[in-house]
Amino acid sequence: MEDLTDNEREEQIRRWWSDNWAWIIGGVALGLALLAGWQYWQRYQAQTAEQDARSYRAVIESLSRDQRDEAVKQAAELRERRPGSAYADQAELALARAAIDRREFDEATRLLKGIADRSKDAELRRVAQTRHARVLVEQGKHDEAIALLDPAQAGAFAALFHDIRGDAYAAKGDAASAKREFEAALAAGDEALGVDRAFIELKRDATPLAVAAAPAAEASGQ
Numbered sequence: 001m002e003d004l005t006d007n008e009r010e011e012q013i014r015r016w017w018s019d020n021w022a023w024i025i026g027g028v029a030l031g032l033a034l035l036a037g038w039q040y041w042q043r044y045q046a047q048t049a050e051q052d053a054r055s056y057r058a059v060i061e062s063l064s065r066d067q068r069d070e071a072v073k074q075a076a077e078l079r080e081r082r083p084g085s086a087y088a089d090q091a092e093l094a095l096a097r098a099a100i101d102r103r104e105f106d107e108a109t110r111l112l113k114g115i116a117d118r119s120k121d122a123e124l125r126r127v128a129q130t131r132h133a134r135v136l137v138e139q140g141k142h143d144e145a146i147a148l149l150d151p152a153q154a155g156a157f158a159a160l161f162h163d164i165r166g167d168a169y170a171a172k173g174d175a176a177s178a179k180r181e182f183e184a185a186l187a188a189g190d191e192a193l194g195v196d197r198a199f200i201e202l203k204r205d206a207t208p209l210a211v212a213a214a215p216a217a218e219a220s221g222q
Contacts, residue, residue: 048082052078052082052085052087052088053087055074055077055078055081055087055091056078056087056088056090056091058074059071059074059075059078059091059094059095060091060094062074063094063095063098068098071094071095071098072095074091075088075091075092075094075095078091079091079092084120086119086120086121086124089115089119089121089124089128090124092111092114092115093111093112093115093124093127093128093131095111096108096111096112096115096128096131097131099111100131100135100138105135105138105139108131108132108135109132109135109136112128112129112131112132112135113128113132115127115128116128116129116132122155123156126154126155126156126157129148129149130149130157130160130161130164132148133145133148133149133164133165133168134164134167136148136168137164137167137168137171140171142168142169142171142172143168143172145164145165145168146165146168146169149161149164149165151165151184151188158184158185158188159185159186159188159195160185160195162181162182162184162185162188163181163182163185163195163200165181166178166179166180166181166182166185166200166203166204166207167203169181170203170207175207175208178203178207179204179207179208182200182201182203182204182207183204185200186200186201186204
C-alpha cells in the first residue's frame with residue numbers, strides 16, 4: 001500500500017470523523033448514562049438498606065423498653081413499606097420471640113408461619129420453621145412439630161431439625177425415635193448453627209431413662 005502524505009492522512013481522518021462522529025458521541029453518552037444509572041441504583045439500594053436497618057433497630061429498641069404496641073406498629077410499617085425485606089422478616093422474628101416469652105403461642109405461630117411461608121431468604125425460612133416447631137412442642141403438638149421439620153429439606157439446618165424432632169419424640173414418650181433423632185443430629189452436627197453437641201449427647205443418653213420413668217410416676221400419682 002502506497003504511503004500517505006501527512007495531508008492525505010489528515011483528510012482521511014476528517015472523513016472518518018465526519019462519517020462516524022454521531023455514533024461515537026452517542027456511544028459515549030449511552031455509556032455515561034448507564035454508569036450514572038448504575039451509580040444511582042447502588043446509592044438507592046444502600047439508602048434503602050440503611051432505612052430498613054434503622055426500622056429494624058427501632059423495633060428491637062421498643063421491645064427492649066417493653067413498648068410492645070410501638071414495636072408491632074413499627075414492624076407493620078416496615079412490612080408495608082418493604083414487604084420483601086429481610087429486615088421485615090427479622091423484625092417479625094423478634095416479635096415472635098417476645099410473644100413466646102409471654103407464652104402467647106398463637107401469636108408467635110402466626111408470625112413464624114408467615115415468615116416461613118413468604119420470606120425470600122431460605123435461612124430465615126428455616127429459622128422460622130425451627131422456632132415454630134419448638135412452639136408446637138411447647139404446646140404439646142408433638143406430631144405437628146415432627147411433620148413440620150423434614151430433614152430431607154433442611155440443608156445446613158439438618159442437625160437442628162433432628163434435635164427438635166428428638167425433643168418432640170421424647171415429649172410424646174417415643175424413646176426409640178427420640179434417640180434415633182438425637183443420633184442423627186450428632187451425625188449431621190453443625191456448631192455454626194448453634195447446635196450444642198454436649199447437650200444433645202446428654203439428651204440422647206438420658207431419654208430412655210426419662211421416658212421409662214414417666215409411666216411409673218403417673219401410676220404413683222406423682
